[in-house]
Amino acid sequence: MTEPTVRTFDDAAALVAAAADDLVAVIEQAQAERGFASIVLTGGTNGNALSAALRGKVIDWSRVDVFFGDERFVAGDDPDRNALQAQDALLDHVPVPSERVYTFPAADEFSGDGELAARVYAKRLADNAAERGNGVAVGGGLVPRFDVHLLGMGGEGHINSLFPHTDAVREQDATVVSVRDSPKPPPRRLTLTLPAVGAARRVWFLVSGADKAEAVAEGVGGASPEDWPCAGAHGSEQTVWFLDGAAASRLG
Numbered sequence: 001m002t003e004p005t006v007r008t009f010d011d012a013a014a015l016v017a018a019a020a021d022d023l024v025a026v027i028e029q030a031q032a033e034r035g036f037a038s039i040v041l042t043g044g045t046n047g048n049a050l051s052a053a054l055r056g057k058v059i060d061w062s063r064v065d066v067f068f069g070d071e072r073f074v075a076g077d078d079p080d081r082n083a084l085q086a087q088d089a090l091l092d093h094v095p096v097p098s099e100r101v102y103t104f105p106a107a108d109e110f111s112g113d114g115e116l117a118a119r120v121y122a123k124r125l126a127d128n129a130a131e132r133g134n135g136v137a138v139g140g141g142l143v144p145r146f147d148v149h150l151l152g153m154g155g156e157g158h159i160n161s162l163f164p165h166t167d168a169v170r171e172q173d174a175t176v177v178s179v180r181d182s183p184k185p186p187p188r189r190l191t192l193t194l195p196a197v198g199a200a201r202r203v204w205f206l207v208s209g210a211d212k213a214e215a216v217a218e219g220v221g222g223a224s225p226e227d228w229p230c231a232g233a234h235g236s237e238q239t240v241w242f243l244d245g246a247a248a249s250r251l252g
Ligand SMILES: O=C(O)[C@H](O)[C@@H](O)[C@H](O)[C@H](O)COP(=O)(O)O
Pocket: 042, 043, 044, 045, 046, 047, 152, 153, 154, 155, 159, 160, 161, 184, 185
């Protein structure tokens, strides 16, 4: 676990631009050190903007593994899917090999069985970690030591599909779980758990807007993850909050 670092920018565009530049540097460094990089994309306004910003960067996509932190458990062609948004913003526009893109299963692939879909994604994570020799043992499974796990955040502190006071945010054994009653629609989702997020070397939050200020203060201040899920997400080497001034306005 690492102490959080806060970086405050003039606006959301500036924080996204800075995170995109830093991500390029981390990818290059990881590829130089280990031959490949491993990143976890996130949805939401800033997550999708960062994906779009990466399109214009010089990156050796042939050696990047791309994962997702959560997914709406809907049909494969539903525009609500984070994976489709990431395709539109980034993945359809860069030469990343399809076998390196680890999308969550869609609901129509498993007759709506979210628990099975969660186990399938957990196995894909474990297989990648074992194949690359880049794993962290988490509870009952193995997770890649992601170079960067990007995170957006809701005003009540949710990250991925880990909402306050839910079984999912309390999960300590499984690396991926199914959520049946998300307070934010759609109700059915799949998500990496806090221990899986914590396997990442770096956790980077991308947060803007005054409606996020209270959750930022609680997350940076080390509140209970049960109450404020964002407070439970830490990289093993680095935890950075990329903020605009409004989101940072309640920090002491
Ligand atoms: O799954 C979802 O319903 C959203 O994608 C959500 O988790 C989002 O990532 C955050 O709420 C931050 O979103 P914004 O950056 O757009 O506020």
